[in-house]
Amino acid sequence: MSTSTITTQKVTFKVFRFNADEDYLPYYENYEMEVTSEEVVLDILNRIKWDHDGSFSYRRSCRHGICGTCAIKVNGKSTLACKESMNGLVALFGNELTLEPLSIKRAIKDMIIDKGDFWEKHEAVTPYLVTDVNEAPTHENLVSPAEANTLDEADLCIQCGACHYACPVVAINEDFFGPAAFAAAYRFEADVRDEDGTDRISAMNESAQGVWDCVKCFECQEACPKEINPIEKIGKLHNMIFQKDVAVSNVATRHAVGFHHSIKRFGVLDEGGLVLYSEMAGIVKHIPVAARMFVKGKIVPPWGITKSDNMDEIKKLVASSTTAKF
Ligand code: SF4
Numbered sequence: 001m002s003t004s005t006i007t008t009q010k011v012t013f014k015v016f017r018f019n020a021d022e023d024y025l026p027y028y029e030n031y032e033m034e035v036t037s038e039e040v041v042l043d044i045l046n047r048i049k050w051d052h053d054g055s056f057s058y059r060r061s062c063r064h065g066i067c068g069t070c071a072i073k074v075n076g077k078s079t080l081a082c083k084e085s086m087n088g089l090v091a092l093f094g095n096e097l098t099l100e101p102l103s104i105k106r107a108i109k110d111m112i113i114d115k116g117d118f119w120e121k122h123e124a125v126t127p128y129l130v131t132d133v134n135e136a137p138t139h140e141n142l143v144s145p146a147e148a149n150t151l152d153e154a155d156l157c158i159q160c161g162a163c164h165y166a167c168p169v170v171a172i173n174e175d176f177f178g179p180a181a182f183a184a185a186y187r188f189e190a191d192v193r194d195e196d197g198t199d200r201i202s203a204m205n206e207s208a209q210g211v212w213d214c215v216k217c218f219e220c221q222e223a224c225p226k227e228i229n230p231i232e233k234i235g236k237l238h239n240m241i242f243q244k245d246v247a248v249s250n251v252a253t254r255h256a257v258g259f260h261h262s263i264k265r266f267g268v269l270d271e272g273g274l275v276l277y278s279e280m281a282g283i284v285k286h287i288p289v290a291a292r293m294f295v296k297g298k299i300v301p302p303w304g305i306t307k308s309d310n311m312d313e314i315k316k317l318v319a320s321s322t323t324a325k326f
């Protein structure tokens with residue numbers, strides 16, 4: 001039988017404190033603790049409340065990484081408190097750790113935030129199966145393993161909000177659905193039993209709220225404690241928008257189409273052609289930059305592009321990698 005040694009180390013926690021009913025501004029309080037190698041962040045939150053200040057507030061329920069209530073930030077890193085080991089965090093950041101809520105601007109009391117915007121976005125993407133339910137079924141509605149696999153683990157989302165509050169677009173655009181809502185939309189769009197038609201996917205295509213306003217920073221992928229990888233689902237929603245024929249012409253959709261054409265034609269990216277295709281009339285504002293890039297050899301005219309040596313292979317890959325209508 002293997003035995004593991006429990007070690008302890010001193011850690012200073014700088015903890016965000018704020019009570020929206022009493023405080024004008026938030027402040028930070030320091031707690032020094034001996035932390036054991038067996039503890040997770042939730043143990044520390046409990047000890048602050050139980051041993052130091054009974055008014056300290058945070059959310060937790062299952063303690064098994066399932067309910068999604070305990071997500072906070074440690075040194076800016078989104079963390080599921082009941083899952084994240086103290087050992088790992090100390091190894092990453094050292095012995096001074098700052099505990100903060102997922103969103104400081106939404107703080108109500110200490111680690112507790114108002115997640116109203118998160119739930120509104122979730123509700124807005126129709127996060128359920130739209131189908132005519134037979135109220136007297138004679139057999140199970142079976143889904144094959146291959147069909148279940150297309151959900152790509154989006155169904156494992158625990159609605160913790162870590163990705164949502166890590167997203168820079170959510171922070172500045174109150175219309176943007178956000179990565180968790182996109183993952184939920186994908187989960188039902190990809191379900192073979194769903195009969196929503198084009199309503200849900202059309203909402204994904206709308207400017208400001210939809211997938212085209214994602215800046216592809218991958219913060220949501222970094223933040224997710226369940227490895228849902230929302231940015232990957234956003235990419236799949238892009239394809240579904242074309243497959244379901246609801247794409248409308250805008251800079252983002254033309255960019256996707258221009259990219260496809262460029263690779264199919266040259267096997268490499270035609271930067272100049274891509275901007276021209278994406279921007280159309282809006283190209284005028286890029287002319288000064290384009291001229292400087294041309295002079296520096298950063299962009300070349302189509303007749304100057306050296307095609308890839310593997311065009312046959314690339315054409316096969318392009319044909320096999322998409323079923324989208326362009
Ligand atoms: S990749 Fe897109 S959805 Fe994810 S955090 Fe960045 S902007 Fe937000």
Ligand code: SF4
Pocket residue numbers: 156157158159160161162163164179180183223224225226227228229230
């Ligand atoms: S996608 Fe991941 S980070 Fe986002 S809400 Fe779901 S579980 Fe949390």
Ligand code: FES
Pocket residue numbers: 059060061062063064065066067068069070071080081082083
């Ligand atoms: S307490 Fe439920 S996920 Fe952490």
